[in-house]
Amino acid sequence: MEIVRSEGTTIGYSDQGEGEVVVLLHGFCGSAQYWEKIAPLLNGSYRVIAPDLRGHGTSDAPKGAYTIEQMADDILALLDALEIPKVTLLGHSLGGYITLSFAERYGSRLKGFGLIHSTGYPDSEEAKEKRLKSVSTIQNEGITAFVDELVPGLFSPATHDISPQLLVRTKEIGYKTPPQGAVGAAMAMRERPDRRGVISAAELPVLLVAGTEDRLIPAERTFTSDKANITQATISGAGHMSVFEAPDRLSEIILEFLETSSGKE
Template sequence: MAISSLKYKSAGRGPAVVFIHGFCEEKSLWKDFLNHLKGNYHVITPDLPGFGESPLNITPVSMEYFADEIRSLLKDLSVKECIMIGHSLGGYVALAFAEKYPEMLKGLGLFHSMAFADSPEKQENRNKTIQFIEKNGVAPFADSFVEPLFFMRNRKNLEREIQTMIETTRNTSIISIIETTKAMRDRKDRTDVLKTTQVPVLFIVGKDDGPVPLEKNLEQCYLPKHSVVHFFSDCGHMGMFEKREETLKAVEKYLELCG
């Protein structure tokens, strides 16, 4: 069996909980969650291929490929079932995992994420992003990409977090960014996964989230048989920072529900 090349942090004992970061992020995104939850859970925070410390070994990439890499890591760690929570891109990966390996899931969380495919307009915006990066490089993209993820009124108080994310994005390879942007653009609709899953589904929703608008969350949150939905006002796309205590509490209660 191939050994996973994913780098990760792992702490604690108990039911396994996997947190998957979003686009141009890395495993330290979840450090507060890992530190808080490790007393009762086996918390695993991987770097997706091409991000953080994990190498990008193949191109093109896809959500299915990312899901397979997470599965390989879990097999290496002898984890047979887990609760999986993904932020943004990480949610797309978690949905692909849920579709391919439903027997391994006890819970599924979409943390500022959605099951819908990109609209034609969004696909065109992805293409424009790729063209911009190919022409100008990663640094100008990083400088324009990160700040709008945060609700405007939160940006001043979260300057340190914003700067850290800008540096993380700047340190991500151009190939990883472009190939993953293509994979997000081309991903399939997975609303059927929400409709058919037998596990409780957590939705963390920022009412002022630009990338995942409130109306899209309202469309998807009723699809599972068992939904747990938290709406946060004055919150954009980065609730783990913008509503640090509130989102941590919401996740903790959800984990208790999943057993």
């Protein structure tokens, strides 16, 4: 992993391959390692950059609440440091919320963007209460207990039976999340605004990916617009974690989208 600085905070990232740049943003209590099955399938044709978000992985985890805007600004700082003018930005779950903030404010830096198991909707009041419960669990019981509670719900029931090692791997990644980073990111998600309008107003190519077995963000909360510039893709049998459950299919979807958004067709 390499590093850059954003507002005094160190952001770690991996940088593989050559060509048009695609930036991959991981989900909550993940890291760039969430893309370990995806990046090798993309970096033969593209330059793939996968940062550890603020509060996660090898990046700094300042104390206190973060904002989605702040986390998007970290990505801007990364692109500026690497002198990359335009990228395609794809975000999984939390990464999708950050992608929408980036697209809303820095659209001129994008060739296209996408949400993978993510949504433009804000947290409901019930979800906001769950965020506070998550914070309480992390602070009182520790990150290991929280991740053990979180991860099973990310996967489809079939994955539990057929590929339990994927849950183990996701937990291993999650255990490395600094507790204060998980708290900061949870509060950022809790306070994020409704950004469905960013999707519906976009003129850039947009990719929306959902899993048929996603119990966190069902397809109808991902597919909030069906304009001509928007590609909708559903992965059969996948829960919230197609990055591990269906990497070959997800990579196919991403590659097809990148061909369009980079103007290679």
